[in-house]
Amino acid sequence: MAFVCQVPENREFGVSPGAPVQPYSIRDDAxxxxxGNEVYLLxxxxxxxxxxxxxxxQRG
Numbered sequence: 001m002a003f004v005c006q007v008p009e010n011r012e013f014g015v016s017p018g019a020p021v022q023p024y025s026i027r028d029d030a031x032x033x034x035x036g037n038e039v040y041l042l043x044x045x046x047x048x049x050x051x052x053x054x055x056x057x058q059r060g
Contacts, residue, residue, distance in 0.1 A: 001042040001054060009038040009058065 012030035015022075022031045033039060038058035 002045050004041040004043045004053065007033055007039040007041070010036045 010026070011033060012027075013033065015029055015031055021028045024035060025032055026036070034055070034057055040056045040058070042054045042056060044052040
């Protein structure tokens, strides 16, 4: 597995108008990936497929 990128903790993503509120989120107008935990994305360099990406949660 190879390191691809890191999503910092509490990284907010905008919510489309009319989208449901994310439960246990900090705010109603933003979504948090993995509820605010830092996430590392690892991938297999031999497989060129989106399914070959593994998210690793900081607080796993």
